[in-house]
Amino acid sequence: MLPYIIKKEQDGNQELFDTFLLVARASGQQDFIWKCFEPLILPLFIGASPLANTLISPHISWTSPTSSIWVQIWKIAVSMVSHTDEVNCSVVDTLLQIASVDSLQPYISPHLWSWVNKQPSLPPICRGRSVGGTGNIVQLVRALRDIETLKSYLLLIWSQWDCPSHGSDEMHVLIQEDFSGIEMFCHRKDLLHHLDYILVQLDLGLEHLRQHKPSLSEDDIQQMRSKYGEIREVLLEVDKEAMDMLIGK
Numbered sequence: 001m002l003p004y005i006i007k008k009e010q011d012g013n014q015e016l017f018d019t020f021l022l023v024a025r026a027s028g029q030q031d032f033i034w035k036c037f038e039p040l041i042l043p044l045f046i047g048a049s050p051l052a053n054t055l056i057s058p059h060i061s062w063t064s065p066t067s068s069i070w071v072q073i074w075k076i077a078v079s080m081v082s083h084t085d086e087v088n089c090s091v092v093d094t095l096l097q098i099a100s101v102d103s104l105q106p107y108i109s110p111h112l113w114s115w116v117n118k119q120p121s122l123p124p125i126c127r128g129r130s131v132g133g134t135g136n137i138v139q140l141v142r143a144l145r146d147i148e149t150l151k152s153y154l155l156l157i158w159s160q161w162d163c164p165s166h167g168s169d170e171m172h173v174l175i176q177e178d179f180s181g182i183e184m185f186c187h188r189k190d191l192l193h194h195l196d197y198i199l200v201q202l203d204l205g206l207e208h209l210r211q212h213k214p215s216l217s218e219d220d221i222q223q224m225r226s227k228y229g230e231i232r233e234v235l236l237e238v239d240k241e242a243m244d245m246l247i248g249k
Contacts, residue, residue, distance in 0.1 A: 003040065006048045017052060024059045025123065042066060045073045053077035055086065058093040058128065062101050071098060071107045078112070088120040092156065096132025099140060113144055116152045124161045124212040133157035133165045142174065150178060151187050155194050160201040161213050163224045164231070172234045180238045182246050188239050195232045199225065 002020065009017040041060060045053055054077050062070070074094065081087050092115050098104045122129050141153045158164065164171065179188055201209070202225050209216050 003044055003047075006044055006052055009052050010047070010049055017055075021055055042069060045070060050077035050080040051087070054081050054094075055090050058090050058097065058126075062094075062097045062104065067098075067101070068104060068107060071104055074098075075107070075109065075112070078115075083118070085120060088115065088118045089122060091115045092118070092120050093122060093126055093128035096128030096137070096157075099137045100131040100134060102136070105136075105140060108140075110144055113141060113146075113149050113153070116156055117149055119152055119155060122156060122159070125215075126161070129157055129159060130162045131165075133162070135166045135170050138166050138170065138174065142178065147178065147184075147187060151190060154191060158194060158198060158228065158231075160198045160209065160224065161216075163220055164227050168227060168230055171231055175231070175234050175238055179235070180242065182242050185239070185242065188235055188242075192232065192235050192239075195228055195235070198228050199232070202228075 005016045005020050041064075044056075048056070053074060057070075057074055057077075060070075061067075064070075078091055095108070095112055095115060099108060138153075141150055144150070179191070202221055206216065206218050206221055209221070
């Protein structure tokens with residue numbers, strides 16, 4: 001059915017394609033296009049428009065042995081699409097999924113990370129965010145040495161919908177090394193404001209959160225409260241040190 005929908009989209013019939021995307025999102029499945037469809041994905045990508053490629057990409061599995069070829073097609077498609085909220089969300093979701101596969105990281109051009117600065121609103125069920133917060137991806141973003149991109153990345157992966165998958169000690173070191181000092185007051189303020197928002201959302205309880213992500217459990221919420229609370233404390237400590245330094249000057 002999907003190749004037919006793609007062909008119609010190429011012929012100017014956007015309605016069928018939009019309906020498919022609605023079904024994919026409403027399914028709540030992180031891999032909506034199953035692996036049995038894998039042999040069709042490459043010719044599908046080649047025949048689809050840049051917009052279709054971009055919007056389909058979050059719904060496929062990037063762990064396939066042939067996904068290194070898909071990445072090249074995806075990068076070309078991304079370079080040709082107009083920036084909209086839907087496109088920004090799809091690109092960031094896919095980028096984080098690709099970055100979670102070690103063998104695909106070399107294919108990620110540094111400029112692609114600038115998409116995270118657009119701060120798209122990722123959905124509650126988002127594979128990119130759930131797999132995109134590991135320690136090796138954190139290090140990959142830190143290596144860019146761009147504080148705006150690093151902050152935007154953290155604002156995306158820190159969420160009431162997913163527990164941080166990076167190590168606590170590693171995140172504490174990141175904050176102390178990359179967000180310390182007087183000149184980082186504004187960045188710390190943004191991060192603290194975001195963490196406060198997450199903690200307020202978690203306090204709304206499991207029943208409220210499950211309306212948007214049914215897989216959440218009470219253990220998940222308690223773990224998120226603990227981890228995000230620890231990160232917040234480290235940020236406050238670094239902020240106090242910077243304030244003491246400013247007072248001293």
